[in-house]
Amino acid sequence: MAFVEDFTPIPLEDTNLFKPIRVGDCMLRNRIVMPPLTRMRAHYPGNIPNRFWARKYYDQRSKSPGTMIITEGAFISPQAGGYDNAPGVWSSEQMTEWKSIFKKVHENGSYIWPQLWALGRAAYPEVLKRDGLRFDSASDGIYMDTEMESKAKNCKNLQHGLTKVEIKQYIKDYIHAAKNCMSSGADGIELHAANGYLINQFIDPISNKRKDEYGGSIENRARFILEIVDDLVQEVGSEHVGIRFSPYGTFGTMSGGENPTIMAQYCYIIGKLEERAQKGKRLAYIHLVEPRVTNPFLTEGQGAYSEGSNDFIYSIWKGNIIRAGNFALHPEIVEELVKDERTLIAYGRYFISNPDLVTRVAKGLPLNRYERDKFYVMSEEGYTDYPTYTEALSLGWSNA
Ligand SMILES: C=C(C)c1ccc(C)c(O)c1
Numbered sequence: 001m002a003f004v005e006d007f008t009p010i011p012l013e014d015t016n017l018f019k020p021i022r023v024g025d026c027m028l029r030n031r032i033v034m035p036p037l038t039r040m041r042a043h044y045p046g047n048i049p050n051r052f053w054a055r056k057y058y059d060q061r062s063k064s065p066g067t068m069i070i071t072e073g074a075f076i077s078p079q080a081g082g083y084d085n086a087p088g089v090w091s092s093e094q095m096t097e098w099k100s101i102f103k104k105v106h107e108n109g110s111y112i113w114p115q116l117w118a119l120g121r122a123a124y125p126e127v128l129k130r131d132g133l134r135f136d137s138a139s140d141g142i143y144m145d146t147e148m149e150s151k152a153k154n155c156k157n158l159q160h161g162l163t164k165v166e167i168k169q170y171i172k173d174y175i176h177a178a179k180n181c182m183s184s185g186a187d188g189i190e191l192h193a194a195n196g197y198l199i200n201q202f203i204d205p206i207s208n209k210r211k212d213e214y215g216g217s218i219e220n221r222a223r224f225i226l227e228i229v230d231d232l233v234q235e236v237g238s239e240h241v242g243i244r245f246s247p248y249g250t251f252g253t254m255s256g257g258e259n260p261t262i263m264a265q266y267c268y269i270i271g272k273l274e275e276r277a278q279k280g281k282r283l284a285y286i287h288l289v290e291p292r293v294t295n296p297f298l299t300e301g302q303g304a305y306s307e308g309s310n311d312f313i314y315s316i317w318k319g320n321i322i323r324a325g326n327f328a329l330h331p332e333i334v335e336e337l338v339k340d341e342r343t344l345i346a347y348g349r350y351f352i353s354n355p356d357l358v359t360r361v362a363k364g365l366p367l368n369r370y371e372r373d374k375f376y377v378m379s380e381e382g383y384t385d386y387p388t389y390t391e392a393l394s395l396g397w398s399n400a
Helices: 054-060 092-107 125-130 146-154 164-183 198-203 218-236 262-278 310-315 331-337 349-353 357-363 389-394
Strands: 021-023 026-028 032-034 068-075 111-117 135-137 159-161 189-192 241-245 285-289 321-324 343-346
Touching (some): 032 357, 092 111, 092 164, 146 159, 189 218, 285 310
Parallel strands (some): 032 068, 241 285
C-alpha cells in the first residue's frame, strides 16, 4: 500500500462540501457520501453480512460525525440474488448483523442507508438454479453477453422475462426489504436502478423488449420503477427513499449515451419523480453515476463518455442530487459542482482505501492507493487494514 502519486490534493474544507445539508431526516455535517461498494465478503449460505469484519469496515468509514454512508448492494430476496457472497436484507439473521452495523455508524454520529438490489440477468444462472430459483430479467433470452447465455443454457436455467404476477412479487419484496431496514434502524434506503441490474433492465430498451404495459415505450419502461417508488413511499415515507441511476452506463450491456433516446428515458422518469415531489412526495435524493464512469470495472479515465453530462437533471429535479464517479482525483471539479445548495459528492473507490477520507478531502491530504485485486475477495486484507493518514505516516509512508 502507498499514497497515490501524480495527484495534487486541494483542501475543500472551506467549500460548500463541508456545509451542513439535510437529507431526509439526516442533518449531514458534510456533503461527502460513501456510495454503495460491493465487497463480496458476506457469508454463504445465508447472504449474511460478514460477522467478523463488516461492522469494523463501516465503523472506520463513519468516524467523521455527520457523514452519509450508503451500504453495499443488499439483495431484497433470494430470487433477487445470485451472488453467494453479497449480503441480503430479507432475513432475520441478516438483519441481526445489519442492526449492529447501523448501531455502530450511529454511535459515530453518522447515517446509513442500505442499497436495495435485484440482479436480474446480471446474476449467475447456475447459482440460482442450485437454489431452485429463476434467472430473471425484463425479457426472455436477451442475455447480457454470450458467456451468460452459455452458462444459462448449460445449467438449463434460461433467462426468463418476468410475468406481471412476478413483477408484483418483486415490488412486495422491495417493500419487505425496506421495512426490514427501517425497523432495524436504517436512516433510509436507496433503490438501485443503475449499473445494468434488474430495474435498469426494465428502463433500457436494449434489454426490455416487452409488448405489455411494462415495455415498448418510454412511459411503459418507466412503469416498474415508478410502481416500486410509489409503494416504497407509501410504506416508509418519501424522505426515507433515495434512488440511483447510471444514465450513461454501459456496464451489464446497457445502452449508454450512444442510444439517442436514452436521455429522453431518464428525463421522463426524473420528471415523473419531480411531479410526485411537487405533490408532497419528494424523495430524499437522486443519485447519479457520472458519464466519466461508464463501467465501474474500468480504471479512472477508461471508458469515459465525453458527449454527455448529468447537468440535465438540475432543470428537472429540484431536490438533493448525489453525484458519483471518479471525483477523488478531481477536487477542482468538486469545488465547482458543490457551489449550489443541493449537490453532494460520492467518493467510491477511494473510500475503500481511505477510511478517513472525509478528513483527507477537507485538509487536502494525500490519498492511499486502492488495491483492485482485493475489492471482491473473502479477506480482511484490503477491507479493514487500510491506514488512516496518521497511521500511514507512522508506518513511514512518504508524501514524496
Ligand atoms: C460494478 C460493480 C462491480 C458493481 C457491483 C455491485 C453493485 C451493486 C454495483 O452497482 C456495481
